[in-house]
Amino acid sequence: MARPERRTMRDVRRNNQAMLLRTLYFAGPASRLELTGLTGLSAATVSSMTGDLLGENIIIGAGQVDSDGGRPRALLRVNPLYGYAIGVDVSETHVRVELFDLAMHERAKVEYVLRPARHDPELVARHILAGVDVVLSDAGVPPEQVLGVGVGVPGIVERGDGGLIHARSFGWDGVPLAALLRAGTSLPLHVENGAKAMAQAELWFGSGRGTGNAVIVLIGAGVGATVVAEGATLHGVTRSAGEWGHTKIVVGGRPCRCGGRGCLEAYIGAEAILERAGAPTHTAGWQEELAGVLASDSPVVAETLTYLGVGLANLINLLNPEQIVVGGWVGHLLGERLLPAVRAAVAENSLAQPYAATSIVLGNLGPDAVALGAATLVLEEFLSAAPAARMTAAV
Amino acid sequence: MARPERRTMRDVRRNNQAMLLRTLYFAGPASRLELTGLTGLSAATVSSMTGDLLGENIIIGAGQVDSDGGRPRALLRVNPLYGYAIGVDVSETHVRVELFDLAMHERAKVEYVLRPARHDPELVARHILAGVDVVLSDAGVPPEQVLGVGVGVPGIVERGDGGLIHARSFGWDGVPLAALLRAGTSLPLHVENGAKAMAQAELWFGSGRGTGNAVIVLIGAGVGATVVAEGATLHGVTRSAGEWGHTKIVVGGRPCRCGGRGCLEAYIGAEAILERAGAPTHTAGWQEELAGVLASDSPVVAETLTYLGVGLANLINLLNPEQIVVGGWVGHLLGERLLPAVRAAVAENSLAQPYAATSIVLGNLGPDAVALGAATLVLEEFLSAAPAARMTAAV
Structure with a gap:
């Protein structure tokens, strides 16, 4: 049972306004009449709220549709140019910065290569800040139009303002990345684990769309999973x-x-598979190397499938998800060729009843979805906040 | 982000009414003034709602407290005799039926021993129905005053009206226990996995009280876990x-x-520990046998601690809970003597950051909390439903 929570009439209006915006975002373009059907709000409420949102340029007209015998109905949608979101992917090999409009179309992109073991936090922060300048200038977007910057990083991101990062693979133990970035930008920042950011993108725009109980797994150099239960992402007590x-x-x-x-x-993990196959790890071409191993008839392939099957089966037995989305570059290499074999290995290691309830699919945003996922954090904030409150804060 | 949800003014009133009742249940007795502070509702709303609840005898007066210089204030609380809840524990060794008042005080109890491999569904249903009659007659409570019967069973309980049960240890594969019971009683039924029912009791009345992110593990003949994330129990897509x-x-x-x-x-599991120690399993005295093994200096003890440490560490790494509550009869045997050693084994197998955030405690409702847990399902329904709606349905 959820904890006691009080709702005032003002909360109700705010909640409904945010819901209307989310509905238009995910189901639009739509007419006011369709919106009353989709949201359950009254015609008067829809009319008043859409009027406010149009006045603030958050939503715009999107043509008309004929109605039976009556006046044509105006369609509405979220204004994709109302603002922009920046997504940053900080990985072991690069810092990638991408600019998206609110329809999540990419408008500009820049990438900085990180040399192995050069994950100095100040250097990473400088790359991010430089990248933000570059994408804005390339796309001709003024900073005032940016709603925020989402940053996906490896490891654990502590809750709270500090947002300290613990990423063993980087040698980061309590790195205050958000604070380093705040010294160089006043844009709103959202720092999150990269696997979780990617999971958010798969849930909203990819294979996980519409699933309330899912696990999105990321298999690359590191291996992680994001659990979504009853529509909410499970963060844990210290995230x-x-x-x-x-x-x-x-x-x-x-x-x-x-x-x-x-x-x-x-x-x-990438390293583990290559090591077990006797191949070099962390070389410039290790992605191709790994693809070669997985395409071969090495016994390492069958072993890896068994281990992955056990790992996924453990999630199924414990969590009973409706869907498992496999992502990350190793996940894509495995899944594109071997998904039926993965499924067989899972079946062998899970209980029949929850196994039957789970579909196992490949993430369809591809292996590079972390930057999009990070930008999605900004979009989430935009769609969650009551527009009126947000506008006031933005002024 | 939660899915779009519309709230009407009527929902708000219902929600607030249920919240007021839950607040009085868990934090009462309380005066109307205290209730405005605890709930955030206005004095007028509290006055009107408590008036309704008093009129229906759902809440009652509970004496007075002096107030500074003014009139003494009347205290209110939930009427423990407004209704009763029956909890049933169906285990491998017995069917236990217990009657509780709304304060969860036991009023009557009866137990039927199941012989090994005598888990015929009709027999179990007959024991439950007979037990319901016995506890009501022993306590002198008429059936009209019973709000419902909660039944805790091993295995997986399917969602939906059928509530089919899959319990391999019983040889049950799709047993319609609720339907069998409905042939003999018209009382509202709540059938749930026993581990989850016990977990609910530990969360509300035991060691887990006040924890929003917790895992309650049950270790007996079977081994299970209930995950609570952000205050809500994770059921999974097919429960x-x-x-x-x-x-x-x-x-x-x-x-x-x-x-x-x-x-x-x-x-x-109980069987596994005894087998590894070369002791007989499933005998009449196996609980004593197992206690003997765990009190000995057998290497099986250290091995078991390592395995349990790994199992709990896996939960910590994946879910980052604030608390792990160890329950079940084997869990109690292990925990009462060996909790520090369990903690050490967990520390060795979990990441430092989430390990530091988790406390590992022994369930304090004891190993026999399944019947209380099952009765708690009835209480949950009572406290969730808006009283007005519930009253209408009950007529």
């Missing part, structure tokens, strides 16, 4: 939920870079 | 979430009665 890669599947098994043994990541 | 006992911790390891290999239950 570190999702460390699926460090759940143990072999007590006392292979050593993992986390310091533990037998972690799932030590079997299905 | 089978929580099969923690069948997550794999040793790929290709010990065979489990589910047909798989390397399941956590195959290492820490």
Whole structure:
């Protein structure tokens, strides 16, 4: 049971206004009449709220449709140029900065390559700040039109204003990235784990769309999972939920870079697969190297499928999701060729009843969805806040 | 982000009314003035709603307190005798039926022993129906005063009216227990997995009280877990979430009665511990037998702690809970003597950051909390429904 919560009439109006905006965003263009049907709001409320949103240029006209015998009806939609969102993907190999309009169309993009072991926080922050300037200038967008900057990073992002980041693969232990960025920009910032940001994009625009109970797994150099339960993302008490890669599947098994043994990541992460195949890791061409291993008849392929099957089956047995979306570059390499074999390995290791309820699909935003996911954090804020409140704050 | 949801003024009143009742239940006795502070509702609303609830005898006076210089203030509380809840614990060894008043005080109790492998659904249903008659007659409570019967069963309970039960340990595969019971009683029924029912009781009245992110684990003959995220219990898409006992911790390891290999239950379930110690299982005295093993210096004890540590660490890494409550009869045997050693094994197998955020405690309702948990399902319904709607339905 949810905790007691009081709702005032003002909350009701705000809630309804945000709902109207979300409905127009995801289901629009729509006429006022269609909006009353989609939202359950009265015609008078829809008329008053759309009037406000039109006045603020947040929504715009989108042509007309004929109505039976009556006047043609005006269609409305969210104004894709009302504002912009910047998404940043900080990974082991690069810092990528992308500018999106509110329809999440990419308007500009820049990438900085990180040399191995050059993950100095100040350097990463400088790349991000420079990238923000570059994409805005390339697209001719003034900073005032940017609603915020979303940054996807590896590791655990602590809750709270500090947003300290713990990313072992970077050697980051409590890095205040948001504070470093605030020294160079006054744009609203949203720092989040990259896997969770990508999961958000898959949930809204990709394979997970419309699913209330899902797990989005990211398999790359690192391995993580985002759990969505009853429509809400599970963050955990200190926002570190999702460390699926460090759940143990072999007590006392292979050593993992986390310091533990037998972690799932030590079997299905990029490094682990290459090591078990006797191939070099962390080279410039390791993505091609890994693709080669997975396309071969090496016994490592079958082993990897078994380990992945166990890892996914554990999620199914514990969480009973409707859908599992497999993403990340290793996930895509595995899934594109071997999804039926992955499914078979999962079936062998999960209980029949929850297995039957779960579909396992490949993320359809591709392996590079972290920047889009990070920008989605900005969009989420835009669609959640009551427009009136937001406008006041923005002035 | 939660899905769009429309709230009408009537919803607001219902929501507030249910909140007022829950507040009085968990925080009462309280005066009307205190209730305005606790709920945030206006004095006029509190006065009108408490008037309605008093009129229906759902709440009653509970004495007075002096107020500074003014008239003494009347205290209110939920009427513990407004109605009764019956809780049923169906386990491998018995069917136990208990009658509770709304303060969750036990008023009567009866137990039927099940012989091994005598888990015929009709027999279980007959025991439950007989037990309901016995506790009502023992306590002198007429059936009209019973708000419902909660039944905790092993295994997976399917969502929906049928409420089919899949319990491998019983040989139940799609048993329509609710339908069997409906043939013999017209009381409202709530059938739920016993581990989840117990978890509900620990969350409301036991060790988990006040925790929004928690996992309640049950370790007995079977092994399960209930995940609570942001205050809500995670059920999964077909209500089978929580099969923690069948997550794999040793790929290709010990065979489990589910047909798989390397399941956590195959290492820490009652049967598994006894088998590994070379002791007989499923005897009349196996609880004493197991207590003896765990009190000995057998290497099985240390092994069991390691396996349990890995199982709990996997929950911490994946879900980042604030608290883990260990329950069930094996859980109590392990925890009462060995909790510090359990904690050490967890620390060794989890990431430092989420481990530091989690407290691991023993359930304080004891190993027999399933019947209380099942009765709590009835209480939950009572406290969730708007009293006006409930009263109409009851007529």
